[in-house]
Amino acid sequence: MSVQSGLSVTIEFDVPAQMRDGVTLRANIYRPAGEGQWPVLLTRLPYGKDLPGAAGVLDAVQAARRGYVVIVQDTRGRFASEGEWSPMRNEALDGVDTIAWAAQLPYSTGEVGMFGASYFGFTQWSAAVHQPPALKTLVPYITWNDPLNGVTFRGGALEFGTTASWQLAMGANVLMRRQLLERDPAQLGIDLYTWAKAIDSLGSEGYWHLPLKEFAPLKYKDIAPAFYEVFDEPMSRELTEPMTILGKHAQVTVPTFNIGGWYDIFLQDTLENFRIMHQEGSTPEAQQSKLLIGPWTHGGSSNPVGEKNFGFAAMPGLINLQSDIMSMQLRWFDHFLKGQDTGMLFEAPIKLFVMGANIWRDEHEWPLARAVETRYYLHSAGQANTLDGDGLLSPDVPESEQPDTYNYDPANPVMTRGGALLMTPEFPGGVFDQRPTEQRSDVLVYTTPVLTQDIEVTGPILVHLWATSSAVDTDFVARLVDVYPDGYAQNLTDGIVRARYRDFAAGAEPTLIEPGQAYEYVIDLWATSNVFKQGHRIRLDITSSNFPRWDRNPNTGHDFGADSELAIAQQTILHDAAHPSFVALPIIPLAE
DSSP: OOOSSSOOEEEEEEEEEEOTTSOEEEEEEEEESSSOOEEEEEEEESSOTTSTTTTTTSOHHHHHHTTOEEEEEEOTTSTTSOSOOOTTTSHHHHHHHHHHHHHTSTTEEEEEEEEEETHHHHHHHHHHTTOOTTEEEEEEESOOSOGGGTTSEETTEEOHHHHHHHHHHTHHHHHHHHHHHHOOHHHHHHHHHHHHHHHHHHTTTGGGOSSGGGOGGGTGGGOOHHHHHHHHSTTOHHHHGGGOOTTOGGGOOSOBEEEEEEEOTTHHHHHHHHHHHHHHOSSTTGGGOEEEEEEEETTBOSSOBBTBOOOGGGSTTSBTTTBOHHHHHHHHHHHHHHOOOOSGGGSOSEEEEEBTTTEEEEESSSSOTTOEEEEEEEEOSSOOBSTTSOOEEESSOOOSOOOEEEEEOTTSOOBOOSBSOOOOTTSOOBBOBOHHHHTSTTOEEEEOOOOSSOEEEEEEEEEEEEEEESSSSOEEEEEEEEEOTTOOEEEEEEEEEEGGGTTGGGTOOOOOOOTTOOEEEEEEEEEEEEEEOTTOEEEEEEESOOBTTSOOOOSSOOSTTOOSSOOOEEEEEEOBTTBOOEEEEEEEOOOO
């Protein structure tokens, strides 16, 4: 095809590449027309290379016009590629083989960079840990390193909203590929109709199905067998090893440009991928890694983000009114694949968006060295239930105080309202007013007095919660909120801990709790960057569910996913001298 300026572009469809086991994967290739050799930009995806937006965050035609060979490949078992679909389990060696094939194409210079978001980001990391010689750099966008911290589980709870909706959505191509063999259009129509009904009713009905290990919406034609594996081996490092990058970063020797969002489902791992590479990278090149974090959700980066308009400069189309995100990536590739000094390495390694102030700011390390960990303690006279209760959040250490109590009924859970989501349309991600949630009696609300000056919180957020329960296993959820002068309650970040996995991070086996015994639970809220403006208030919500984002704990202590019956748990939150519950906020000192 021709373009009005720049290079003309040639496109080849369904170009085959044979993997080491004989399976053929197919790709579309976009390259400058005519004779010559150019660096390769590769992305590998399971969502269909021929579908709109297949290349995702980097336009293949525009990149080819700027002197690159762009390869967009269907992963194994998806769309035009051969083989069996097994999510995330074949991407490492298939990636290595594809990189070697791409480097040897007659129009390739032999140097390869990879790009892409989410699953496409994982295909980059999984190949890079094997150090393919032709691979020179990565640009992973909104992707993970630890599936037990945001992909399949979080704090011991199932990432139910994401896994159920994603696995179900992937089923359409499974059904279509099977019908290519059976060649029965009528049956394909029935299958797709049944599948679409399951998708459409997931938010209103399907998520509620019990027992979880027999989750009905995914049973049709066995379209997602991987979903059910976790019930036999919950929180299993062995089961999730093929989709894990954590612990393998030292094997990645090339520089990475990591991109994420404050409301993204993989925010924490995006931050950690950068931190590990930049501070602990095994080569000087790896330590040249960079980070870009905007006020974005997973796959959503235009305004508004939920209900919040963060301003035109927050959008990737013209970040900080300076550059679009595709041009930033191409500057990166120009440096590492074309040897052009684009000046990127002289710029700060971090560019992050500070919400509240709604500005972009350059930084040099993560977490920020100047951040001061400040504890805000929970207080009340025992009536912190709802936003009209007496819950107080302050730096004052508690003395003798009455605890707060509420009943957690998994048959009537606190419903998901915004946040870092990838779910059905009924549950959009991003910023949403939390006051409807905070009206519930099973939500404890702790709020500071009105702030007399701006307070910036930028960095990791941990909640230390002392609690007892009448159950042998239960959940605790915490959420950090920015309260505006008119009462609007903006969710910033949240987290969950399942009681039996309270010591999982320390390497302990899951153990049930003793009813009535006090335990200290550490809830990782990941991170945020927000200026709580003068006149605003800082708030912490405590409850025991966020459904269907996370699965409901039935409070029985039975095997994971086995329950059809649900029990009510009486929860007690302690905040006294012997049990000081608090949220640790990384506060940035005001500039002098």
